[in-house]
Amino acid sequence: MQRMDIYEILLMLRKRWKFLFSSILLFFSAATVVVIYVIDPTYEASEAILVGDLERGTEYAQTEQNNMLLASTMDFLRSPMVKTEVSETLAIPYQQLDEQIAIQHNERSQLINIVVHYHHQEEAKNIARSMADSTVSFMEQSLGVNELQVMNNASEVVDARRVDNPVMNIAIAFIVSLFFGVSTTFLRHQYVGVIQHPEELERELQLLLLGEVSVKKGKSKQEFQHYAAKSEVNVRGKTTSETVD
Known part of the structure; x- marks a missing residue:
């Protein structure tokens, strides 16, 4: 493959x-x-489960009990048992569900967040x-x-917002289209570069082109040689007695 510098690449892009x-x-x-x-x-969409109560000044035993409830609740949320029931209830494939x-829990918090991404x-x-309901x-x-208490008491209360950005996706698509x-x-110039005008041949070879021959489509090589033997080739700057068809 012929190596090209930046100037030649810019010229190539300008020409094509x-x-x-x-x-x-x-592409875009x-x-x-x-x-x-x-x-x-x-x-x-997200839903939260409150484990225990939020009263301050609870005793150590109560705190330990809340921690055990938190761990047990998270185990239930991650278990196939709960997901299988939800999958069958909503008619959504288990693997897709x-x-x-995603199950989220912050340390020292009694709230367990259930975060769902869906189309x-x-x-x-x-x-x-x-x-949340199945776990409870x-x-x-x-x-x-x-x-255990589900924080939102109806599915209509649960907020679902769009998190993908179609404008950003289109911007990325434009950048990829440029590339x-x-x-x-560049590939067309390197591998399918066909000279369409005599001036391009002069620039490529850096030589003066003396003449050009026009051949009709469908003429065989023998017919061309026959006409060329009887005719003079068109030369730039001169008048010829016959033009080869």
């Missing part, structure tokens, strides 16, 4: 600006369609709510615990 513009426009249009119509939006749920706003809210129900049935456009133009 139509192809460069067409390539960028094509395709990427924009993918971002808008193919890639699903992502919504985030498991990938969209449907209402489904994200329903998943967060169902995870399992804790009450299995351990006889009645000290692909320049790369495609």
Whole structure:
């Protein structure tokens, strides 16, 4: 592959600006369609479970009990038992559901946050709510615990906001389109570079072109040689007696 400096690359891009513009426009249009119509939006919904109460001055035994409840509740949230019930209730594949749920807990806090990322706003809210309700129900049935409280008492209260940024995605698509456009133009120049005008041949060879021959499409090599033997070649600056067709 022939090496090119920056000046030669700029000249090449200037000479093939139509192809460069067409390539960028094509890549950018395709990427924009993918971002808008193919890639699903992502919504985030969260629900919180309060373990114990928030009264101050609790005794050491009560604190230890709250810590045990916190650990048990988080184990239930992460267990397949709760996720399986939610998966069956909402008719969402288990693997897909498991990938969209995150359990968060800050140290010294009695709140456990259930964060859900999903491509449907209402489904994200329903998943967060169902995870909290199922966990509290399992804790009450299995351990006889009645000290858990779901912070939002209805799925309509759960807030679901869009967390992906389509404008940023389109901006990234434009930058990628620039890269692909320049790369495609460079490859076309290196491997499919066809000289279309005599002036380009003079610049490439740095030689003076004395003449040019025009041959009709469909003429065979033997026919061309036959006509060339009988005719004079067009020379720049001179009048010829016959022009080869």
